Amino acid sequence: MYRHILFSLAALIVATGVFAQTSDKKTAILKTPTVQCEKCKKRIEDYMSHEDGVIKCTVDFRKKTTTVTYASNLTNIENIKTAIANVGYDADDVTANPDSYKALPTCCKKPEDGGGPPKKQ
Template identity: 55%
Template sequence: MKKIYLLMLMVVASVGTTMAQAKKVLQTVTINTPTVQCETCKKKIESFMAREEGVTKTVVDYKRKQTKVSFYTDRTNIENVKTAIANAGYDADDVTANEEAYNKLPKCCKKPEDGGGMKKQ
């Protein structure tokens, strides 16, 4: 009888501990990405962000120069998301692109003042 009572007590205690943990909250933010130029930029950012911990979805709109990112707040935060975009080589709100990553971007993804951008037809 004591064993059953102890087993039940342990089950109740473990359930209480699990419920006390932080809840996963999914947050979606829109980040201005003024340096995205084309479909290549879109693919690069989306594939880069897919590897970031806590990020569940990334949608780049290069025509509006915005990126929507959904992430779990218990795993990352908006500053980490902006830094990740910058590490991919693109400006993200107030975070400037990582220079080394920017230099590795294809010519079409670079800023017009650096000789990049989409060709006018």
């Protein structure tokens, strides 16, 4: 009998913990004006998939935005902006890490630095 009560209590605790974690889910749309192409999109999305608390990250390089869904009990929007900057891209008011930006392929750099999509002739 005690085993049945303990099992029920443990199941209730686990269910409450799962609910608490999912209720802290937030979504933010960040301006990422320096994204240029599919490579930029892939770089940011791949990097963000390893960040603690990030549930989903989608970059739209044509609109120059990044939509991030995250667990606010594990991270916050400032950490997310900093992570994007560490990949080499501006994120809202956070400027790209200069060393990371230098390491980007030419196509992923700003047009004034010789990057961006190929020029039409």
